[in-house]
Amino acid sequence: MNIRMATETDFHPLLQLINTAFDLERFFKNEDRLDVSKLRGYFNKGNFLVLEEEGRLIACVYIERDGDRAYLGLLSVDPSQQRRGLGRRLTAAAEEFAREMGSRFMDLTVVNLRTELLPIYKKLGYRITGTAPFPAQISVTQPCHFICMTKELGHREP
Ligand SMILES: CC(C)(COP(=O)(O)OP(=O)(O)OC[C@H]1O[C@@H](n2cnc3c(N)ncnc32)[C@H](O)[C@@H]1OP(=O)(O)O)[C@@H](O)C(=O)NCCC(=O)NCCS
Incomplete structure:
Protein backbone atom coordinates (compact mmCIF):
# COMPACT_ATOMS: atom_id res chain seq x y z
CA MET A 1 0.00 0.00 0.00
CA ASN A 2 1.40 3.28 -1.12
CA ILE A 3 0.60 6.88 -0.05
CA ARG A 4 1.49 9.52 -2.62
CA MET A 5 0.53 12.98 -3.82
CA ALA A 6 -2.39 13.01 -6.27
CA THR A 7 -1.74 14.07 -9.85
CA GLU A 8 -4.05 15.16 -12.65
CA THR A 9 -4.59 11.54 -13.73
CA ASP A 10 -6.20 10.88 -10.34
CA PHE A 11 -8.88 13.55 -10.90
CA HIS A 12 -11.81 11.35 -11.94
CA PRO A 13 -10.99 8.36 -9.70
CA LEU A 14 -10.77 10.86 -6.79
CA LEU A 15 -14.15 12.37 -7.66
CA GLN A 16 -15.70 8.92 -7.62
CA LEU A 17 -13.97 7.84 -4.40
CA ILE A 18 -15.00 10.99 -2.49
CA ASN A 19 -18.60 10.92 -3.66
CA THR A 20 -18.90 7.22 -2.84
CA PHE A 27 -29.63 11.57 5.07
CA PHE A 28 -29.29 15.37 5.28
CA LYS A 29 -28.14 16.41 1.77
CA ASN A 30 -29.55 15.78 -1.68
CA GLU A 31 -26.40 16.30 -3.68
CA ASP A 32 -23.02 14.68 -4.28
CA ARG A 33 -20.20 15.88 -2.04
CA LEU A 34 -18.31 17.19 -5.08
CA ASP A 35 -18.73 17.85 -8.76
CA VAL A 36 -16.02 18.46 -11.36
CA SER A 37 -15.85 22.19 -10.76
CA LYS A 38 -15.66 21.93 -6.96
CA LEU A 39 -12.93 19.28 -7.18
CA ARG A 40 -11.04 21.51 -9.64
CA GLY A 41 -11.19 24.27 -7.02
CA TYR A 42 -9.61 21.97 -4.43
CA PHE A 43 -6.94 20.88 -6.92
CA ASN A 44 -6.09 24.53 -7.55
CA LYS A 45 -5.83 25.49 -3.87
CA GLY A 46 -4.33 22.52 -2.06
CA ASN A 47 -3.02 18.98 -2.27
CA PHE A 48 -4.52 15.52 -2.10
CA LEU A 49 -2.70 12.55 -0.69
CA VAL A 50 -4.00 9.26 -2.04
CA LEU A 51 -3.60 5.72 -0.87
CA GLU A 52 -3.67 3.03 -3.51
CA GLU A 53 -3.77 -0.70 -3.43
CA GLU A 54 -3.11 -2.77 -6.53
CA GLY A 55 -3.40 0.33 -8.71
CA ARG A 56 -6.78 1.39 -7.30
CA LEU A 57 -7.41 4.51 -5.20
CA ILE A 58 -8.97 3.38 -1.94
CA ALA A 59 -8.53 6.44 0.28
CA CYS A 60 -7.63 10.11 0.10
CA VAL A 61 -7.26 13.28 2.14
CA TYR A 62 -7.08 16.96 1.21
CA ILE A 63 -4.64 19.43 2.79
CA GLU A 64 -4.66 23.18 2.35
CA ARG A 65 -2.09 25.47 3.93
CA ASP A 66 -2.98 28.82 5.43
CA GLY A 67 0.01 30.49 7.06
CA ASP A 68 1.15 28.43 10.01
CA ARG A 69 -2.13 26.49 9.97
CA ALA A 70 -3.31 23.78 7.64
CA TYR A 71 -6.79 22.47 6.89
CA LEU A 72 -7.57 18.77 6.54
CA GLY A 73 -10.67 17.82 4.59
CA LEU A 74 -12.40 15.27 2.39
CA LEU A 75 -10.91 12.34 4.29
CA SER A 76 -12.43 9.48 2.32
CA VAL A 77 -11.98 5.75 2.64
CA ASP A 78 -13.73 3.44 0.20
CA PRO A 79 -16.66 1.93 2.17
CA SER A 80 -15.37 -1.61 1.54
CA GLN A 81 -12.01 -0.68 3.11
CA GLN A 82 -13.13 1.16 6.26
CA ARG A 83 -12.15 0.18 9.82
CA ARG A 84 -8.74 -1.11 8.63
CA GLY A 85 -6.75 1.85 9.95
CA LEU A 86 -6.51 3.64 6.59
CA GLY A 87 -8.18 6.83 7.84
CA ARG A 88 -5.74 6.95 10.74
CA ARG A 89 -2.76 6.37 8.38
CA LEU A 90 -3.81 9.05 5.93
CA THR A 91 -4.50 11.56 8.69
CA ALA A 92 -0.99 10.96 10.06
CA ALA A 93 0.47 11.36 6.55
CA ALA A 94 -1.47 14.62 6.06
CA GLU A 95 -0.19 15.92 9.41
CA GLU A 96 3.39 14.99 8.49
CA PHE A 97 3.02 16.72 5.12
CA ALA A 98 1.67 19.89 6.77
CA ARG A 99 4.36 19.83 9.44
CA GLU A 100 7.08 19.56 6.80
CA MET A 101 5.55 22.55 5.01
CA GLY A 102 5.87 24.57 8.23
CA SER A 103 2.35 24.31 9.64
CA ARG A 104 1.93 24.22 13.41
CA PHE A 105 -1.76 23.37 13.61
CA MET A 106 -4.12 21.18 11.63
CA ASP A 107 -7.75 22.32 11.53
CA LEU A 108 -10.82 20.44 10.35
CA THR A 109 -14.59 20.69 10.53
CA VAL A 110 -17.26 18.04 10.96
CA VAL A 111 -20.99 18.43 10.41
CA ASN A 112 -22.76 18.21 13.79
CA LEU A 113 -25.22 15.62 12.39
CA ARG A 114 -22.34 13.16 11.84
CA THR A 115 -22.14 12.29 15.53
CA GLU A 116 -19.88 9.27 14.94
CA LEU A 117 -17.05 11.52 13.69
CA LEU A 118 -16.29 13.40 16.92
CA PRO A 119 -15.02 10.32 18.80
CA PHE A 134 -22.85 25.39 7.33
CA PRO A 135 -22.50 26.99 3.85
CA ALA A 136 -25.87 28.44 2.84
CA GLN A 137 -25.39 27.44 -0.81
CA ILE A 138 -25.47 23.72 0.06
CA PRO A 143 -30.59 22.38 10.08
CA CYS A 144 -26.91 21.75 10.71
CA HIS A 145 -23.64 23.47 11.48
CA PHE A 146 -19.95 22.70 11.59
CA ILE A 147 -18.01 21.70 14.67
CA CYS A 148 -14.44 23.01 14.38
CA MET A 149 -11.56 20.91 15.64
CA THR A 150 -7.82 21.40 15.78
CA LYS A 151 -4.61 19.58 16.62
CA GLU A 152 -1.21 21.04 17.43
CA LEU A 153 1.30 19.41 15.13
CA GLY A 154 4.32 19.97 17.31
CA HIS A 155 7.89 19.71 16.11
CA ARG A 156 9.50 16.91 14.23
CA GLU A 157 12.37 15.21 16.00
CA PRO A 158 15.64 16.10 14.22
C1 LIG B 1 -14.35 8.59 8.72
C2 LIG B 1 -13.48 7.66 7.88
C3 LIG B 1 -12.51 8.47 7.06
C4 LIG B 1 -12.69 6.75 8.87
O1 LIG B 1 -11.81 5.95 8.08
P1 LIG B 1 -11.40 4.47 8.51
O2 LIG B 1 -10.29 4.02 7.66
O3 LIG B 1 -12.61 3.61 8.57
O4 LIG B 1 -10.89 4.74 10.01
P2 LIG B 1 -9.78 3.91 10.80
O5 LIG B 1 -9.97 2.45 10.53
O6 LIG B 1 -8.44 4.49 10.53
O7 LIG B 1 -10.20 4.24 12.28
C5 LIG B 1 -9.66 5.30 13.05
C6 LIG B 1 -10.23 5.19 14.44
O8 LIG B 1 -11.62 5.55 14.42
C7 LIG B 1 -12.45 4.46 14.83
N1 LIG B 1 -13.61 4.41 13.92
C8 LIG B 1 -13.56 4.39 12.58
N2 LIG B 1 -14.82 4.38 12.08
C9 LIG B 1 -15.64 4.38 13.14
C10 LIG B 1 -17.05 4.40 13.28
N3 LIG B 1 -17.87 4.40 12.22
N4 LIG B 1 -17.57 4.44 14.53
C11 LIG B 1 -16.77 4.45 15.62
N5 LIG B 1 -15.40 4.45 15.55
C12 LIG B 1 -14.87 4.41 14.33
C13 LIG B 1 -11.59 3.22 14.70
O9 LIG B 1 -11.97 2.22 15.61
C14 LIG B 1 -10.19 3.76 14.93
O10 LIG B 1 -9.87 3.83 16.30
P3 LIG B 1 -8.73 2.82 16.91
O11 LIG B 1 -7.52 2.99 16.01
O12 LIG B 1 -8.54 3.33 18.28
O13 LIG B 1 -9.34 1.46 16.80
C15 LIG B 1 -14.34 6.74 6.97
O14 LIG B 1 -15.34 6.13 7.73
C16 LIG B 1 -14.99 7.48 5.81
O15 LIG B 1 -14.43 7.59 4.72
N6 LIG B 1 -16.23 7.98 6.02
C17 LIG B 1 -16.98 8.68 4.97
C18 LIG B 1 -16.38 10.05 4.68
C19 LIG B 1 -16.28 10.90 5.92
O16 LIG B 1 -17.22 10.99 6.68
N7 LIG B 1 -15.12 11.53 6.11
C20 LIG B 1 -14.87 12.41 7.24
C21 LIG B 1 -15.53 13.72 7.01
S1 LIG B 1 -15.02 14.97 8.16
Missing part, protein backbone atom coordinates in the same frame (compact mmCIF):
# COMPACT_ATOMS: atom_id res chain seq x y z
CA ALA A 21 -17.46 7.69 0.66
CA PHE A 22 -19.70 10.70 1.37
CA ASP A 23 -22.84 9.11 -0.05
CA LEU A 24 -23.86 8.37 3.55
CA GLU A 25 -24.49 12.12 4.00
CA ARG A 26 -27.63 11.82 1.86
CA ILE A 120 -12.98 9.28 15.75
CA TYR A 121 -11.20 12.62 15.47
CA LYS A 122 -10.79 12.84 19.24
CA LYS A 123 -8.99 9.48 19.08
CA LEU A 124 -6.77 10.97 16.40
CA GLY A 125 -5.78 13.82 18.71
CA TYR A 126 -8.17 16.61 17.69
CA ARG A 127 -10.05 18.83 20.14
CA ILE A 128 -13.14 20.95 19.64
CA THR A 129 -12.52 24.70 19.31
CA GLY A 130 -15.96 26.02 18.34
CA THR A 131 -18.66 26.00 15.70
CA ALA A 132 -19.19 27.58 12.29
CA PRO A 133 -22.20 27.99 10.01
CA SER A 139 -29.05 22.52 0.21
CA VAL A 140 -29.79 20.49 3.34
CA THR A 141 -32.88 18.68 4.56
CA GLN A 142 -32.38 19.58 8.22
Whole structure:
Protein backbone atom coordinates (compact mmCIF):
# COMPACT_ATOMS: atom_id res chain seq x y z
CA MET A 1 0.00 0.00 0.00
CA ASN A 2 1.40 3.28 -1.12
CA ILE A 3 0.60 6.88 -0.05
CA ARG A 4 1.49 9.52 -2.62
CA MET A 5 0.53 12.98 -3.82
CA ALA A 6 -2.39 13.01 -6.27
CA THR A 7 -1.74 14.07 -9.85
CA GLU A 8 -4.05 15.16 -12.65
CA THR A 9 -4.59 11.54 -13.73
CA ASP A 10 -6.20 10.88 -10.34
CA PHE A 11 -8.88 13.55 -10.90
CA HIS A 12 -11.81 11.35 -11.94
CA PRO A 13 -10.99 8.36 -9.70
CA LEU A 14 -10.77 10.86 -6.79
CA LEU A 15 -14.15 12.37 -7.66
CA GLN A 16 -15.70 8.92 -7.62
CA LEU A 17 -13.97 7.84 -4.40
CA ILE A 18 -15.00 10.99 -2.49
CA ASN A 19 -18.60 10.92 -3.66
CA THR A 20 -18.90 7.22 -2.84
CA ALA A 21 -17.46 7.69 0.66
CA PHE A 22 -19.70 10.70 1.37
CA ASP A 23 -22.84 9.11 -0.05
CA LEU A 24 -23.86 8.37 3.55
CA GLU A 25 -24.49 12.12 4.00
CA ARG A 26 -27.63 11.82 1.86
CA PHE A 27 -29.63 11.57 5.07
CA PHE A 28 -29.29 15.37 5.28
CA LYS A 29 -28.14 16.41 1.77
CA ASN A 30 -29.55 15.78 -1.68
CA GLU A 31 -26.40 16.30 -3.68
CA ASP A 32 -23.02 14.68 -4.28
CA ARG A 33 -20.20 15.88 -2.04
CA LEU A 34 -18.31 17.19 -5.08
CA ASP A 35 -18.73 17.85 -8.76
CA VAL A 36 -16.02 18.46 -11.36
CA SER A 37 -15.85 22.19 -10.76
CA LYS A 38 -15.66 21.93 -6.96
CA LEU A 39 -12.93 19.28 -7.18
CA ARG A 40 -11.04 21.51 -9.64
CA GLY A 41 -11.19 24.27 -7.02
CA TYR A 42 -9.61 21.97 -4.43
CA PHE A 43 -6.94 20.88 -6.92
CA ASN A 44 -6.09 24.53 -7.55
CA LYS A 45 -5.83 25.49 -3.87
CA GLY A 46 -4.33 22.52 -2.06
CA ASN A 47 -3.02 18.98 -2.27
CA PHE A 48 -4.52 15.52 -2.10
CA LEU A 49 -2.70 12.55 -0.69
CA VAL A 50 -4.00 9.26 -2.04
CA LEU A 51 -3.60 5.72 -0.87
CA GLU A 52 -3.67 3.03 -3.51
CA GLU A 53 -3.77 -0.70 -3.43
CA GLU A 54 -3.11 -2.77 -6.53
CA GLY A 55 -3.40 0.33 -8.71
CA ARG A 56 -6.78 1.39 -7.30
CA LEU A 57 -7.41 4.51 -5.20
CA ILE A 58 -8.97 3.38 -1.94
CA ALA A 59 -8.53 6.44 0.28
CA CYS A 60 -7.63 10.11 0.10
CA VAL A 61 -7.26 13.28 2.14
CA TYR A 62 -7.08 16.96 1.21
CA ILE A 63 -4.64 19.43 2.79
CA GLU A 64 -4.66 23.18 2.35
CA ARG A 65 -2.09 25.47 3.93
CA ASP A 66 -2.98 28.82 5.43
CA GLY A 67 0.01 30.49 7.06
CA ASP A 68 1.15 28.43 10.01
CA ARG A 69 -2.13 26.49 9.97
CA ALA A 70 -3.31 23.78 7.64
CA TYR A 71 -6.79 22.47 6.89
CA LEU A 72 -7.57 18.77 6.54
CA GLY A 73 -10.67 17.82 4.59
CA LEU A 74 -12.40 15.27 2.39
CA LEU A 75 -10.91 12.34 4.29
CA SER A 76 -12.43 9.48 2.32
CA VAL A 77 -11.98 5.75 2.64
CA ASP A 78 -13.73 3.44 0.20
CA PRO A 79 -16.66 1.93 2.17
CA SER A 80 -15.37 -1.61 1.54
CA GLN A 81 -12.01 -0.68 3.11
CA GLN A 82 -13.13 1.16 6.26
CA ARG A 83 -12.15 0.18 9.82
CA ARG A 84 -8.74 -1.11 8.63
CA GLY A 85 -6.75 1.85 9.95
CA LEU A 86 -6.51 3.64 6.59
CA GLY A 87 -8.18 6.83 7.84
CA ARG A 88 -5.74 6.95 10.74
CA ARG A 89 -2.76 6.37 8.38
CA LEU A 90 -3.81 9.05 5.93
CA THR A 91 -4.50 11.56 8.69
CA ALA A 92 -0.99 10.96 10.06
CA ALA A 93 0.47 11.36 6.55
CA ALA A 94 -1.47 14.62 6.06
CA GLU A 95 -0.19 15.92 9.41
CA GLU A 96 3.39 14.99 8.49
CA PHE A 97 3.02 16.72 5.12
CA ALA A 98 1.67 19.89 6.77
CA ARG A 99 4.36 19.83 9.44
CA GLU A 100 7.08 19.56 6.80
CA MET A 101 5.55 22.55 5.01
CA GLY A 102 5.87 24.57 8.23
CA SER A 103 2.35 24.31 9.64
CA ARG A 104 1.93 24.22 13.41
CA PHE A 105 -1.76 23.37 13.61
CA MET A 106 -4.12 21.18 11.63
CA ASP A 107 -7.75 22.32 11.53
CA LEU A 108 -10.82 20.44 10.35
CA THR A 109 -14.59 20.69 10.53
CA VAL A 110 -17.26 18.04 10.96
CA VAL A 111 -20.99 18.43 10.41
CA ASN A 112 -22.76 18.21 13.79
CA LEU A 113 -25.22 15.62 12.39
CA ARG A 114 -22.34 13.16 11.84
CA THR A 115 -22.14 12.29 15.53
CA GLU A 116 -19.88 9.27 14.94
CA LEU A 117 -17.05 11.52 13.69
CA LEU A 118 -16.29 13.40 16.92
CA PRO A 119 -15.02 10.32 18.80
CA ILE A 120 -12.98 9.28 15.75
CA TYR A 121 -11.20 12.62 15.47
CA LYS A 122 -10.79 12.84 19.24
CA LYS A 123 -8.99 9.48 19.08
CA LEU A 124 -6.77 10.97 16.40
CA GLY A 125 -5.78 13.82 18.71
CA TYR A 126 -8.17 16.61 17.69
CA ARG A 127 -10.05 18.83 20.14
CA ILE A 128 -13.14 20.95 19.64
CA THR A 129 -12.52 24.70 19.31
CA GLY A 130 -15.96 26.02 18.34
CA THR A 131 -18.66 26.00 15.70
CA ALA A 132 -19.19 27.58 12.29
CA PRO A 133 -22.20 27.99 10.01
CA PHE A 134 -22.85 25.39 7.33
CA PRO A 135 -22.50 26.99 3.85
CA ALA A 136 -25.87 28.44 2.84
CA GLN A 137 -25.39 27.44 -0.81
CA ILE A 138 -25.47 23.72 0.06
CA SER A 139 -29.05 22.52 0.21
CA VAL A 140 -29.79 20.49 3.34
CA THR A 141 -32.88 18.68 4.56
CA GLN A 142 -32.38 19.58 8.22
CA PRO A 143 -30.59 22.38 10.08
CA CYS A 144 -26.91 21.75 10.71
CA HIS A 145 -23.64 23.47 11.48
CA PHE A 146 -19.95 22.70 11.59
CA ILE A 147 -18.01 21.70 14.67
CA CYS A 148 -14.44 23.01 14.38
CA MET A 149 -11.56 20.91 15.64
CA THR A 150 -7.82 21.40 15.78
CA LYS A 151 -4.61 19.58 16.62
CA GLU A 152 -1.21 21.04 17.43
CA LEU A 153 1.30 19.41 15.13
CA GLY A 154 4.32 19.97 17.31
CA HIS A 155 7.89 19.71 16.11
CA ARG A 156 9.50 16.91 14.23
CA GLU A 157 12.37 15.21 16.00
CA PRO A 158 15.64 16.10 14.22
C1 LIG B 1 -14.35 8.59 8.72
C2 LIG B 1 -13.48 7.66 7.88
C3 LIG B 1 -12.51 8.47 7.06
C4 LIG B 1 -12.69 6.75 8.87
O1 LIG B 1 -11.81 5.95 8.08
P1 LIG B 1 -11.40 4.47 8.51
O2 LIG B 1 -10.29 4.02 7.66
O3 LIG B 1 -12.61 3.61 8.57
O4 LIG B 1 -10.89 4.74 10.01
P2 LIG B 1 -9.78 3.91 10.80
O5 LIG B 1 -9.97 2.45 10.53
O6 LIG B 1 -8.44 4.49 10.53
O7 LIG B 1 -10.20 4.24 12.28
C5 LIG B 1 -9.66 5.30 13.05
C6 LIG B 1 -10.23 5.19 14.44
O8 LIG B 1 -11.62 5.55 14.42
C7 LIG B 1 -12.45 4.46 14.83
N1 LIG B 1 -13.61 4.41 13.92
C8 LIG B 1 -13.56 4.39 12.58
N2 LIG B 1 -14.82 4.38 12.08
C9 LIG B 1 -15.64 4.38 13.14
C10 LIG B 1 -17.05 4.40 13.28
N3 LIG B 1 -17.87 4.40 12.22
N4 LIG B 1 -17.57 4.44 14.53
C11 LIG B 1 -16.77 4.45 15.62
N5 LIG B 1 -15.40 4.45 15.55
C12 LIG B 1 -14.87 4.41 14.33
C13 LIG B 1 -11.59 3.22 14.70
O9 LIG B 1 -11.97 2.22 15.61
C14 LIG B 1 -10.19 3.76 14.93
O10 LIG B 1 -9.87 3.83 16.30
P3 LIG B 1 -8.73 2.82 16.91
O11 LIG B 1 -7.52 2.99 16.01
O12 LIG B 1 -8.54 3.33 18.28
O13 LIG B 1 -9.34 1.46 16.80
C15 LIG B 1 -14.34 6.74 6.97
O14 LIG B 1 -15.34 6.13 7.73
C16 LIG B 1 -14.99 7.48 5.81
O15 LIG B 1 -14.43 7.59 4.72
N6 LIG B 1 -16.23 7.98 6.02
C17 LIG B 1 -16.98 8.68 4.97
C18 LIG B 1 -16.38 10.05 4.68
C19 LIG B 1 -16.28 10.90 5.92
O16 LIG B 1 -17.22 10.99 6.68
N7 LIG B 1 -15.12 11.53 6.11
C20 LIG B 1 -14.87 12.41 7.24
C21 LIG B 1 -15.53 13.72 7.01
S1 LIG B 1 -15.02 14.97 8.16
